[in-house]
Each structure stands twice: as C-alpha cells, then as structure tokens.
Amino acid sequence: xxxxxxxEEYTTSGAESIEELLSELGIEPGRVAVxxxxxxxxxxxxxxFTLKEGDVVEVVNFVGGGSPGDRWIRALxx
Amino acid sequence: xxxxxxxxxIEFTSRLWVGTGxxxxxxxxxxxxxxxxxxxxxxxVRRVNILDRNSPNxxxxxxxxxxxxxxxxxxxxxxEDALRYARLAREAGISDLVKLEVIGDEKTLFPDVCGLLxxxxxxxxxxxVVLPYTNDDPVTARRLVDAxxxxxxxxxxxxxxxxxxxxxxxxxxxxxxxxVPVIVDAGVGTASDAxxxxxxGCDAVLINTGIAGAGDPVSMARAMRHAVIAGRxxxxxxxxxxxxxxxxxxxxxxxx
Numbered sequence: 001x002x003x004x005x006x007x008e009e010y011t012t013s014g015a016e017s018i019e020e021l022l023s024e025l026g027i028e029p030g031r032v033a034v035x036x037x038x039x040x041x042x043x044x045x046x047x048x049f050t051l052k053e054g055d056v057v058e059v060v061n062f063v064g065g066g067s068p069g070d071r072w073i074r075a076l077x078x
Numbered sequence: 079x080x081x082x083x084x085x086x087x088i089e090f091t092s093r094l095w096v097g098t099g100x101x102x103x104x105x106x107x108x109x110x111x112x113x114x115x116x117x118x119x120x121x122x123v124r125r126v127n128i129l130d131r132n133s134p135n136x137x138x139x140x141x142x143x144x145x146x147x148x149x150x151x152x153x154x155x156x157x158e159d160a161l162r163y164a165r166l167a168r169e170a171g172i173s174d175l176v177k178l179e180v181i182g183d184e185k186t187l188f189p190d191v192c193g194l195l196x197x198x199x200x201x202x203x204x205x206x207v208v209l210p211y212t213n214d215d216p217v218t219a220r221r222l223v224d225a226x227x228x229x230x231x232x233x234x235x236x237x238x239x240x241x242x243x244x245x246x247x248x249x250x251x252x253x254x255x256x257x258v259p260v261i262v263d264a265g266v267g268t269a270s271d272a273x274x275x276x277x278x279g280c281d282a283v284l285i286n287t288g289i290a291g292a293g294d295p296v297s298m299a300r301a302m303r304h305a306v307i308a309g310r311x312x313x314x315x316x317x318x319x320x321x322x323x324x325x326x327x328x329x330x331x332x333x334x
Contacts (some may be wrong), residue, residue, distance in 0.1 A: 006125040026131045033123075033170035038162075040169050058125065060166050064098040064107060064136055065122025065152050 004056045018046040021057070032061045081314065083281050085259055086207050086228045088146070088175070092116040093276065094306040095148070095261065097286025098136060101295065108139040110289055114299035120148045120177055120284065123167045142172065148209070150177040151197075155190070160197045164206060176201060177231065177263075177284075178210040187237045191218050195225050202226025211263050214248040216255040223256045230256055231263035231284065234275060238287040240267025243274050253279045269298075269305035276309025277317070 001012045015021040018041055022029050034041045035058040041049050051057070083090040095118040101107040111119055119140055127133050137147075149167030154160040157180060164176045180197055182190030194210050195218075201208045207228045212218055219230045232252055235241035242265060243249060253260050259281035266272050266288045275283050283306055292298035 006128050008128070010128070025126075025128060027126060031135065031137055031170060032126055033166040033168075035162075035166060040165055042169065058166075059128070060123050061126050061170060062121040062136055062147065062149060062167075063124045064101060064104075065120060065124075065150060 001051065001053050003051060003054065006058060010057075012051070016050055018049045018051070021051065022046065022059070025059075027059060032059050034059050081310070083259060085209070088173075088207065090117060090146070090282070092118065092303075092306075093282040093310055094272070094303055095120065095282055095284040096289060096299070097284065098140065099152075099286055100290040104134055104136060104139040106295060107136070107290075110295045110299040111140060111145070112299075113296045113303070114289065115303040116145070118146045118148055120150050120286070122152045123149055123163050123170065146173070146175065147171055148175050148177050150211075151179045153181070154179060155181050157193045157197045157200075160193070161200055164197075164201055165204075168206065173207070174205055175207045176209065178208050188233075189213055191215075194218075195221055198222055198227050199225040202228075209261070214245045214252065216248060216251040219252045219256050219260075223258055227258065229259040229261055229281070231261045233264040234262045234271065235265025235267075237264045238291070239265055240271075240288060240291075241265055242267055242271035243278070246274065246278055249275070249278050249280065266302075269301040272302050272305040273309035273312070276306055277313050279313050282306075 003010055013024055015024045018034055029046060037056050083093055092115055094114055094116050096111050096114045096116045097120045098107050149171055151160040151163040154163055160180045167176060178197055180190045180193035181187055189212050198208050198210050209229045209231055210222050210227050211231045212222060214232045222230050232249060234243040261282040261284055262275040262280050263284040266283055266285045272283045285302055289295050289299045289302060
C-alpha cells in the first residue's frame with residue numbers, strides 16, 4: 001500500500017494499522033505522535049486504526065529546540 | 079522556607095529553564111543541562127527521521143523522569159500551525175505543558191500578538207497549561223492571562239540576540255500587572271542579564287542561545303545557574319535604594 005509518510009512516498013511492507021507501520025519502521029510508539037490526514041491518532045487506537053491507500057501520515061517526536069528561530073527545521077509546515 | 083516556583087499546581091525546583099537547540103551534539107546538550115541545575119528543558123516537535131532509524135533521540139540523553147519536558151511550537155507563524163504542533167506535542171509527551179509561540183515576523187521573531195491570544199484561548203480551553211512567549215507589553219500580558227495563560231513569558235530582547243533585558247521597566251510593570259508567574263524568555267546573553275531579570279522579581283528565566291552559543295556552553299550553564307540564584311536571593315533580600323550622594327558606613331564617634 002502506498003502512503004505519504006513524513007512528506008515522502010512510502011510503500012508499506014504489509015502494515016495495515018498504525019501499530020504495524022511503526023513496528024515496520026522500528027519506531028517505539030511511546031515517544032512519538034501520529035497524525036493521519038491532519039487528525040491525531042491517539043496511542044490507544046494505533047492497533048485498530050486501519051491505513052488506506054494515499055493516506056498522509058506524519059510521525060513526529062521531540063528534538064532539540066528552545067527558540068522560535070529554528071525556521072530551517074520547520075518540517076511540517078509547507 | 080522553600081522558595082519554589084509553582085505553575086498551575088506543577089512545582090519546579092529550578093528557576094532557570096534551558097532550551098535544547100543549537101548545541102553541537104546531544105552529549106554537549108546533556109552536559110550543559112546538567113551543569114545548569116535545571117529541571118525544565120524545552121524541546122521542539124519535528125518529523126521522525128524515517129531514513130535513519132538508528133539516529134539518536136534527544137530523550138535518550140535527557141531523562142523525562144528527571145526533567146520536565148516543555149514542548150514548544152517553535153517555527154509556527156499561524157494559529158493553525160501552533161495548535162497543530164501543541165496537540166501533537168501533548169500526544170507525544172506526557173504532560174499538558176506547552177510553550178506557545180506564534181511568530182509574526184521573520185527578522186525579529188517577535189510574536190504575533192493577535193495569533194498568540196487566539197491560540198492561548200483555544201489551548202487553555204482544551205486543558206493545556208499554556209505558557210505563551212510574548213513581547214514585553216503589559217497590556218498583552220494581561221490579555222493573555224485573561225485568555226487562560228498559566229504564566230507569561232515576555233522577551234528580554236529578540237531571540238538569540240544576547241541584548242539582555244532591554245526594557246526592565248516594562249518587565250517590572252508586567253510583574254505588577256499579572257498575578258501569574260513571569261518568566262523571561264529570550265535575549266539573555268550572559269550571567270548578569272539573567273541576574274537583572276531575577277532582581278526585577280521575575281519568577282524564572284529561560285535560556286537557550288545564551289548557553290548553547292557560548293564559547294564553553296557547560297561553563298556558561300553553570301554561570302547562569304548561579305546568576306539566577308543570585309538574582310532571586312537579591313530580589314527577596316530587598317536591595318538598598320539608589321541615592322545620588324554618599325552615606326558613610328563607618329561611625330564618626332570615637333574618631334581622633
């Protein structure tokens with residue numbers, strides 16, 4: 001299944017839920033937040049949330065930062 | 079008696095808060111944060127690096143059990159973006175704390191006050207503990223508190239400028255205007271700037287570039303730690319009034 005993951009085209013290797021996608025990517029679910037088509041998916045729902053072809057998925061975490069000057073890493077903003 | 083900072087029931091042991099951007103690497107970040115003695119670190123929310131899954135994570139170096147993680151909405155220029163980042167941060171983290179930034183101008187990075195008020199109101203209603211990064215305007219500070227801000231974070235000077243507390247009188251008026259904690263955010267360039275902010279009566283100081291950009295960030299972190307403590311103690315002790323002429327401190331009696 002083809003999705004858009006963090007701004008890039010991504011073809012899943014069988015993952016159908018968020019839980020399976022994170023596992024496929026080797027990402028620990030505890031420290032991330034996931035958004036699908038601009039709506040946040042709660043951690044408790046990762047297992048039952050089914051991805052569809054063409055979904056726009058964002059997986060974010062915390063990085064070093066402290067000042068609003070970090071404009072060069074405005075990753076989510078078009 | 080303990081002199082603790084409390085914001086909406088959350089107790090902080092340190093009055094120096096530290097940003098985690100602009101360090102050389104995570105080792106240096108961790109050492110500087112440790113030397114600062116802080117219990118609060120600000121972080122940004124960004125995409126996970128999908129390509130390099132083994133890249134180190136900031137939280138491997140800063141234990142969330144030891145430090146309160148304060149996510150910011152850095153880089154957001156619209157209310158919509160700021161709300162999106164704040165909500166993602168809450169989902170990724172463990173608390174309702176958010177350092178809210180809605181930037182209005184790229185060159186100065188001054189806040190967009192209208193956007194900030196709007197976002198503060200929405201997030202406060204959603205149960206966030208909103209700490210807005212604002213300018214040094216007392217009227218805006220009051221409006222932010224009315225909108226539900228748990229504290230206000232006025233700038234001392236533009237982000238990363240190191241110009242210090244450019245308008246101490248406005249900061250003082252903010253302190254007299256609002257009944258929530260006032261935390262100076264941005265502009266602190268060296269230890270004396272932090273002390274001045276605390277001597278004015280501010281409740282805490284947040285520093286990133288002033289430490290991360292110093293020649294020796296770990297030493298500067300230590301300096302800032304002492305500067306904040308010194309300023310707080312001096313504020314609580316009560317300084318002497320300024321006078322134009324001398325007053326002898328040795329007695330005249332008993333002179334030959």
